[in-house]
Amino acid sequence: xxxxxxxxxxxxxxxxxxxxxxxxxxxxxxxxxxxxxxxxxxxxxxxxxxxxxxxxxxxxxxxxxxxxxxxxxxxxxxxxxxxxxxxxxxxxxxxxxxxxxxxxxxxxxxxxxxxxxxxxxxxxxxxxxxxxxxxxxxxxxxxxxxxxxxxxxxxxxxxxxxxxxxxxxxxxxxxxxxxxxxxxxxxxxxxxxxxxxxxxxxxxxxxxxxxxxxxxxxxxxxxxxxxxxxxxxxxxxxxxxxxxxxxxxxxxxxxxxxxxxxxxxxxxxxxxxxxxxxxxxxxxxxxxxxxxxxxxxxxxxxxxxxxxxxxxxxxxxxxxxxxxxxxxxxxxxxxxxxxxxxxxxxxxxxxxxxxxxxxxxxxxxxxxxxxxxxxxxxxxxxxxxxxxxxxxxxxxxxxxxxxxxxxxxxxxxxxxxxxxxxxxxxxx
Amino acid sequence: xxxxxxxxxxxxxxxxxxxxxxxxxxxxxxxxxxxxxxxxxxxxxxxxxxxxxxxxxxxxxxxxxxxxxxxxxxxxxxxxxxxxxxxxxxxxxxxxxxxxxxxxxxxxxxxxxxxxxxxxxxxxxxxxxxxxxxxxxxxxxxxxxxxxxxxxxxxxxxxxxxxxxxxxxxxxxxxxxxxxxxxxxxxxxxxxxxxxxxxxxxxxxxxxxxxxxxxxxxxxxxxxxxxxxxxxxxxxxxxxxxxxx
Numbered sequence: 001x002x003x004x005x006x007x008x009x010x011x012x013x014x015x016x017x018x019x020x021x022x023x024x025x026x027x028x029x030x031x032x033x034x035x036x037x038x039x040x041x042x043x044x045x046x047x048x049x050x051x052x053x054x055x056x057x058x059x060x061x062x063x064x065x066x067x068x069x070x071x072x073x074x075x076x077x078x079x080x081x082x083x084x085x086x087x088x089x090x091x092x093x094x095x096x097x098x099x100x101x102x103x104x105x106x107x108x109x110x111x112x113x114x115x116x117x118x119x120x121x122x123x124x125x126x127x128x129x130x131x132x133x134x135x136x137x138x139x140x141x142x143x144x145x146x147x148x149x150x151x152x153x154x155x156x157x158x159x160x161x162x163x164x165x166x167x168x169x170x171x172x173x174x175x176x177x178x179x180x181x182x183x184x185x186x187x188x189x190x191x192x193x194x195x196x197x198x199x200x201x202x203x204x205x206x207x208x209x210x211x212x213x214x215x216x217x218x219x220x221x222x223x224x225x226x227x228x229x230x231x232x233x234x235x236x237x238x239x240x241x242x243x244x245x246x247x248x249x250x251x252x253x254x255x256x257x258x259x260x261x262x263x264x265x266x267x268x269x270x271x272x273x274x275x276x277x278x279x280x281x282x283x284x285x286x287x288x289x290x291x292x293x294x295x296x297x298x299x300x301x302x303x304x305x306x307x308x309x310x311x312x313x314x315x316x317x318x319x320x321x322x323x324x325x326x327x328x329x330x331x332x333x334x335x336x337x338x339x340x341x342x343x344x345x346x347x348x349x350x351x352x353x354x355x356x357x358x359x360x361x362x363x364x365x366x367x368x369x370x371x372x373x374x375x376x377x378x379x380x381x382x383x384x385x386x387x388x389x390x391x392x393x394x395x396x397x398x399x400x401x402x403x404x405x406x407x408x409x410x411x412x413x414x415x416x417x418x419x420x421x422x423x424x425x426x427x428x
Numbered sequence: 429x430x431x432x433x434x435x436x437x438x439x440x441x442x443x444x445x446x447x448x449x450x451x452x453x454x455x456x457x458x459x460x461x462x463x464x465x466x467x468x469x470x471x472x473x474x475x476x477x478x479x480x481x482x483x484x485x486x487x488x489x490x491x492x493x494x495x496x497x498x499x500x501x502x503x504x505x506x507x508x509x510x511x512x513x514x515x516x517x518x519x520x521x522x523x524x525x526x527x528x529x530x531x532x533x534x535x536x537x538x539x540x541x542x543x544x545x546x547x548x549x550x551x552x553x554x555x556x557x558x559x560x561x562x563x564x565x566x567x568x569x570x571x572x573x574x575x576x577x578x579x580x581x582x583x584x585x586x587x588x589x590x591x592x593x594x595x596x597x598x599x600x601x602x603x604x605x606x607x608x609x610x611x612x613x614x615x616x617x618x619x620x621x622x623x624x625x626x627x628x629x630x631x632x633x634x635x636x637x638x639x640x641x642x643x644x645x646x647x648x649x650x651x652x653x654x655x656x657x658x659x660x661x662x663x664x665x666x667x668x669x670x671x672x673x
Contacts, residue, residue, distance in 0.1 A: 002622050019616035021442070022467060061442055061616045064474035089478065 004056065007293055008045040009300030010363060010392055013052030013420070015039075021061035023078055023167050027137045030057060030165055035418040036139070038165045040080060040107035044114060045303045046392030047420035048160050054418065057165060059109055065089070066168060073173040074132065079109030079166040084287075086171070087279070091235075095173035096279070098124045104284050109166040114389040115158030115349040118283070119207040119226075122340030124174075126351050128157035129344075133170040136163065139416025143167070148345065155412040158346025160388055162422055164414045177230035181207070183277045184225050187270040190218040191318055195355075197223045198338045207282070209337050211269070212321070213262045214330035214359055219321050221336065222269040226282055236278060243290040251297035251362035253331045261332050286333075296362045301331070302392060304375060305350075305358035307339060308384035313355035316382040320357055320375055327371045331360035347405040350387040358390070369393065388421060399425045431481070432456040435504050437546050438516025439486075440467040442615035443565065446633030447513060448475055455481040459504055463491055463516070491516060491542045498549045505553030511640060512550045512562045514543045517584075519617045525579040532579050539583025544590045551594055551603070559602035563640045564591050566609045568648065571657045574673050595645055604643035608636050611653040 001014035016034065020026050030036060036055035043049075050056075062080035069075075073095045075086065083097060084104035090096045101116040110116075115128040124130070136144045136156055144164070146153040156163045184205075188194045194210060201208050205225035212221035286292055293301070308316040317336065324330045335358045344351050361368050376398050379386065385402025386394045400406060410426070418428060434451055436444050439460035448458060452475045462468035465488035472484045489496045517539045525532035543564055554560040569577050570584030591607040598605060612618055614626040632649050639647035648654040663671075 002620065004623075017619045019619035021616040023470070024466060058616075058619050060614070064470055065477035066470075066473055068477045 004039075004042065004050065005300075006045055006047060006049050006392075007043050008302055008363075008392060009293055009296070010046070010302070011300070013050055015051060015054065015056045017058050018055050019058045019061055020165070023062060026062075026165060026167055027141055027143050030137060030139050030416065031141050032416075035416055037417055037419045038079075038109060038113070038161045040110040041082070041105050043103055043106050043110065044389045046388075046390060047424065048114070048388050048391070049110075050420040051418060052420055059107060059165070062167070063107075070095075073175065074170060075173055076168060076170045077108060078168050079112075080107045082107060083111060086173075090173055091176065091179050091279070094175060094177075096176045097127075097171065098130045098174040099127045100283050101127075102284060103287050104280070105287060108169050108171070109161075112157055112166055112169060113159060113161045115344055115346045115351070116389065117339070117351045119209040119337065121342075121351055122202045122208070122338065123206050125340070125342050126158075126344050126346075126349060128346055128349060130172045130174075131157065131169055131345075132172050135167045135169070136165065137167050138164040138414050140414075152412060154345060154347050155409050156346070158344065158349035159409065159412075160348060160421065161419065162413045162417050164417070176228050178228075179235045179279050180229050180231045180233065181226040181277050181279060181282050182229040182274070183282055184274050185269055185272050186223040186225075187220070187266070188223055189220050191314055191321075194219065194221060194223060194336065195314055195338070201225045202338070202340070209335060211265070212334045212336045212357075213266055214321060214332075214334045215259055215262055215325045215328070217322060217325050219318065220266065222266065226277070229276070231276060233276075239288065241288055241290050244292050244294045247294045248297050251299070251301070251364075252295050253301075253360070253362050255328055258328075258330070258332060265332060296360070299363040299365070301363050302361045302368060302372070303358060303390040304361060304372060305356060305387040305390045306375070306379045306384050307350065307352055307354045307356040307387070308379065308382045309352075309354045310338075312382045313338075316378060316384065317355060317357055319378050323371065323374050323378065324359065327367070329361055329364075329368065329371055331362065333360040334358070347409040348388070348403050350385065350389070352385075354384065356387075358387075388425075391421070394425070396425055432510040433459075433508060434511045434513065435459045435461065435509055435550070437461045437491075437512070437514045437543075438463075440464065440471050441515045441517065442617070442629050443610065443613060443633060443636065444513060444515035445471050445474075446629050447515075447636055449478060450633055450637045451511075452479045452482050455479050457483040458485065460484065460486045461500065462486070462488055464488065491546075492537055494545055497542075497545050501546075501549035501553050504550075505556065508557055509550075509553060509560050511560070512546075512554070513565075513640070514546045514550075514563065515565045516543065517565065517567075517580075517617075519577075519580055522575075522577050522579060535579045536583050536586075539580055540586035541583075543587050547587075547590055547594060551598070551605075554603045555598075555601075561604045561606060561640055561643060562594070563606040563608060563636070565636075566591065566607050568609050568611050568653050568657050570609070572661050572668075576673055604645075606640050606644055607646045608639060609646065609648045609653065609657075610636075611648070611650060611656075 003012040005012040037051040039056035059080035062078040066076040207226040520535040567584040569581040594605040635649035
């Protein structure tokens with residue numbers, strides 16, 4: 001048994017680790033007695049990647065490229081391949097993933113199972129929108145190849161790993177002029193200004209995202225927008241990552257540190273108007289600090305990410321922020337972003353038209369959970385939903401209300417697969 | 429610089445595969461040798477995607493068949509070889525070795541005898557060329573016999589003695605013998621161990637490729653293991669025997 005924790009470090013649980021490194025054998029290797037769950041980098045925050053007391057099928061060594069068509073940008077690879085590998089491989093050939101989340105230390109399988117999104121949702125949707133085929137091994141011994149339009153495809157994209165083990169995927173990459181992005185930074189004083197900036201930018205800017213000061217009652221922040229740009233400048237040599245060296249005895253993000261940090265960050269960013277950034281710097285700034293999740297101390301942290309429909313988004317976000325700032329909680333890692341007008345591929349995909357707010361909370365026990373209860377009520381009232389990849393505690397009622405296609409999904413589950421989250425939210 | 433020609437024994441081992449990915453990023457020709465052809469072919473496909481300029485051959489042989497090893501080396505040596513990496517191994521469960529002598533036998537064969545025979549066979553080819561680097565993957569487990577894994581350790585210890593002997597034999601020639609001693613590395617072989625103490629396989633591979641490039645006689649990867657093993661090797665018996673390692 002190996003003790004595994006998810007990215008939020010809320011606790012560890014013992015698992016039987018079973019490596020799946022040979023894609024031809026997976027269909028026989030997962031047909032055991034014990035229920036299992038596919039496991040990649042463990043970068044989801046809560047319990048979607050955990051199966052305490054059960055088996056985790058470790059797919060990190062199933063990371064080979066299978067085929068690449070340099071003309072069409074179609075890449076076939078094994079599901080444990082890291083997005084970072086694809087990006088570094090592709091960028092020198094003029095092809096990159098159309099959608100990347102905030103970290104590139106995730107596997108292709110994890111990106112599909114959580115149908116992750118990036119800063120360009122309004123332009124390119126979610127990760128699953130660019131999967132053209134996937135191979136799924138079921139614990140019944142069956143191997144299914146599915147494509148967009150197939151029921152099993154819609155169940156597996158965003159399916160939280162519960163429909164089978166994704167063995168390989170075919171991805172449509174996108175032409176890029178190089179590794180560079182032209183980035184603009186605009187401070188905003190309140191949410192009204194944020195929405196104006198976001199709406200004005202969506203037509204001409206591929207990437208939009210905002211940092212928001214969660215302690216500021218009006219919701220001030222920094223709006224960033226970026227476009228890929230052709231610059232005849234060599235990519236910088238990859239910088240050595242630094243590692244957060246230890247787990248501090250208490251969270252370094254706390255009531256004392258948060259307010260001055262947010263104020264400082266706002267002032268600092270306010271003065272940077274326009275710059276050229278490498279894609280790793282723009283998309284994945286936190287990847288430079290390995291183990292940054294240790295920052296929150298031994299009790300770990302939660303991330304709360306919700307999406308609210310656009311009609312009620314402005315008022316809803318305002319209420320959420322007020323609740324958070326009056327509780328004096330939250331973290332400087334707070335992100336606000338509008339999603340485009342498109343429905344996701346997956347039955348349980350998180351992204352939907354509207355506005356999403358994501359915020360870290362150091363775990364201080366009952367007071368943290370009490371704030372979440374209040375946030376949940378606002379989300380429920382607004383007809384929004386929470387992101388399972390980040391969640392460790394939402395109620396079944398909120399999950400069911402947020403995911404209306406759940407009943408369509410349930411019969412497509414694989415009976416030999418179970419996770420801590422599925423037991424919590426689906427009963428088994 | 430011309431393209432390197434690299435022979436990898438145990439090419440589907442995670443460490444070897446990651447070394448190959450680094451080498452292929454500058455284009456190189458490969459002969460990938462494995463016990464299971466389909467697994468080696470999947471590695472080869474991956475390398476072909478990464479580099480269109482690399483020629484990649486795959487071969488399956490019995491790793492315990494001395495004749496097969498010898499003729500493989502002869503065939504491979506028909507064109508010049510720059511690097512031979514002998515990377516295969518199997519981590520047995522120590523308790524199973526103690527319970528079943530055949531498990532112990534198999535572990536000694538595949539971790540000790542087999543790499544030694546490959547080293548012998550390929551050093552003959554390198555001697556004929558008068559140049560080249562032969563790298564063997566040993567292990568920190570080979571530095572001192574410990575109750576937790578002395579069967580594996582004994583096999584890896586044999587690799588070390590063999591490497592030393594070859595280093596002596598080829599001293600002051602154009603042939604370099606490199607002994608790599610990885611610490612515990614995150615690969616499918618160690619999936620049952622807590623990941624906190626394991627080194628990332630791509631970082632281990634990077635250190636190995638560097639050590640081979642430099643022709644280092646002995647390389648601990650990550651480097652911290654050199655200090656750790658220095659201490660472990662020199663602990664007096666009365667202390668060492670009290671440790672549960």
